[in-house]
Amino acid sequence: MFLLRTIISTIAVIIASNFELSFCGCARAEYEIDGKCCPICAPGYHVYWHCTADTSTTCFPCPQSTYTDEPNRLTECFSCTVCDTVQHLKDKKDCTRSADTICEPQEGFHCIKLNKASCALAVEHTECKPGQYIKQTGTAFTDTVCAGCTDGTYSNGSLTAxxxxxxxxxxxxxxxxxxTSSSDAECEKVTSVGLIVGVTIVLVAVVTVAIISAYIIYRKHKASRSKKSGECRTPREATEDDETVSEYLNSSLLTQSNISNMIVIGSTLL
Structure with missing residues (x-):
């Protein structure tokens, strides 16, 4: 009998407690102030006047550059977040009365700290080093992934392969x-020693033939002049002979122009 009475008393206390709570507690969309249950304000608004026995809560829109993003009993709205360029951030979505500013990383950076849907801090993407390639390009929320080049390949660090x-x-x-892993092979056109020697011999032979040809022509002309004018020559005749020799030399292969042409041809072959 005692046990039965104890059980009944316990149940009665529990029922009474729940009844009191349900009777005295405020509803989900209300808040308690001074013993009264007042309706809460919607997102984008704040409490301007609390309710009274005769009036409901007076809600007022959030001023410019402020917001509330949830139903609330606040008397002031939150200040909108300013995306800090020092933290390498920029605006993705402007602030409204019912939602805060959404920030995202600047180009070349990725987010390492989030505040709800907005980035609070960003750091620069990793730069791949020479000998590595970009295996995965960095995004707003992931860093760049680098990988090393295999044997027989190279990259300066900026390539994707x-x-x-x-x-x-x-x-x-x-x-x-x-x-190497960071640079290409260096190639060069190299002329063989045999070709160099051969071209040199040809050039020497051409110059030699030119000199001999000029000398033979000169001797023939000199002999011809001697037969016509005798052994003795006047100064005027000597001068004419010198001019004739000069003409032969200019008309021969041994001219500056021909020698320059031979040098150019030899250089081309080398």
């Missing part, structure tokens, strides 16, 4: 410096 080293032999060139 490594490039193969140049094959100098296939281009008819000689490899002067082998490629």
């Amino acid at each position: 490594c490039l193969p080293h140049s094959k100098c032999e296939t281009m008819g060139l000689t490899e002067m410096k082998p490629g």
Whole structure:
């Protein structure tokens, strides 16, 4: 009997407590102030006057550059967030009376701290080093992913894929410096020693023939003049002979123009 009475008393206390709470507590869309339950304000508004026994809550729109994003009992709205350029942020969506500003990272940066849907702090994307390529490009919320080049390829760090080293032999060139993971092979056109010697011999032979030809022409002309005028020559005749020799030399292969042409041809061959 005692046990039954105890159980009944406990149940009665629980029922009474729940009844009191349901009777005295404010509804979900209300707030309690001075023993009264007042209606809350909608997002974008704040409480201007609390309710009284005869009037409901007076809500007022949030002033410019302020907001409330949830039903509230606030007497003042929150200040809109300003996207800080020092934190490498920029506006993605402007602030409204019912929603705060949404910030996002500047170009080349990614977010490392979020406040709801807005970025609060951003850092610069990682730059890949020479010998690495960009495996995954950085986004507003992820950093750049770098990876190393494999043997036989190279990258300066700005490529999205490594490039193969140049094959100098296939281009008819000689490899002067082998490629590395960060630079291409260096190729150069190299002339063989045999070709250099051959071209040099040809040039010497041409110059020699030109000199001999000029000398033979000169001797023939001199002999011809001697037969016509005798062994003795006047100063005037000597001068004429010198002018004739000069004409032969100018008309021969041994001229400055011809020698320059031979040098150019030899350089081209080398």
